[in-house]
Amino acid sequence: DGGITQSPKYLFRKEGQNVTLSCEQNLNHDAMYWYRQDPGQGLRLIYYSQIVNDFQKGDIAEGYSVSREKKESFPLTVTSAQKNPTAFYLCASRDRVGTEAFFGQGTRLTVV
Amino acid sequence: KNQVEQSPQSLIILEGKNCTLQCNYTVSPFSNLRWYKQDTGRGPVSLTIMTFSENTKSNGRYTATLDADTKQSSLHITASQLSDSASYICVVSQTSGGYNKLIFGAGTRLAVHP
Numbered sequence: 332d333g334g335i336t337q338s339p340k341y342l343f344r345k346e347g348q349n350v351t352l353s354c355e356q357n358l359n360h361d362a363m364y365w366y367r368q369d370p371g372q373g374l375r376l377i378y379y380s381q382i383v384n385d386f387q388k389g390d391i392a393e394g395y396s397v398s399r400e401k402k403e404s405f406p407l408t409v410t411s412a413q414k415n416p417t418a419f420y421l422c423a424s425r426d427r428v429g430t431e432a433f434f435g436q437g438t439r440l441t442v443v
Numbered sequence: 444k445n446q447v448e449q450s451p452q453s454l455i456i457l458e459g460k461n462c463t464l465q466c467n468y469t470v471s472p473f474s475n476l477r478w479y480k481q482d483t484g485r486g487p488v489s490l491t492i493m494t495f496s497e498n499t500k501s502n503g504r505y506t507a508t509l510d511a512d513t514k515q516s517s518l519h520i521t522a523s524q525l526s527d528s529a530s531y532i533c534v535v536s537q538t539s540g541g542y543n544k545l546i547f548g549a550g551t552r553l554a555v556h557p
Contacts, residue, residue, distance in 0.1 A: 337486075366547075371452075371549055372549055373447065373532070373546070373547030373548050373549045373550070374532075374545075374547040375547075376544070376545075381542075419484075421486055421487070423486075431489060431492065432477075432489070432545065433489075434479075434486030434487050434488070435486050436485050436486045437484065437485065437486050439484070
């Protein structure tokens with residue numbers, strides 16, 4: 332069935348390590364997004380991509396990197412430069428000309 | 444500054460009761476306003492989406508209203524059920540420079556008790 336899938340659901344990272352969060356969609360959507368959610372705050376945009384092989388920084392891109400080599404996939408790497416990476420990460424996609432955004436189930440990243 | 448403010452932060456009601464959640468925004472230019480439901484540890488799921496010209500929209504027991512003049516929206520839940528326990532997020536869409544940006548409120552955490 333169609334949807335947007337994030338993996339893993341839980342991820343633990345040691346200080347100084349890079350980790351990659353997976354986001355895959357089979358909705359044939361052009362646009363994909365990564366958000367970070369912290370307690371008591373609204374979702375904040377990390378990176379977005381409106382088309383394959385193109386992506387743009389969002390409001391809090393420092394310490395993160397992305398790639399968009401395939402339409403279906405938009406992985407997010409949390410690098411060691413991100414000083415406070417513990418958070419809930421949400422991936423979303425939507426049709427380029429549509430208005431509905433569909434979210435994955437999220438990945439909870441914890442630094443240990 | 445483009446902001447979306449939601450109130451209350453949290454709310455506890457008894458099963459079967461009604462409740463209303465509020466959303467005030469200062470986003471401009473405004474494109475549309477959405478309400479999402481987010482269960483704990485899950486991704487948000489869309490409840491309603493409203494454009495500038497729409498005043499009210501219903502989705503089952505959920506009814507959203509929009510006053511574009513005062514920049515206020517509300518989400519009314521009728522005959523609440525235990526499964527309504529979740530965070531409700533107001534999201535305002537802004538169109539700027541050809542890009543449609545979503546600005547999220549912090550959410551209202553609703554707990555429905557038996």
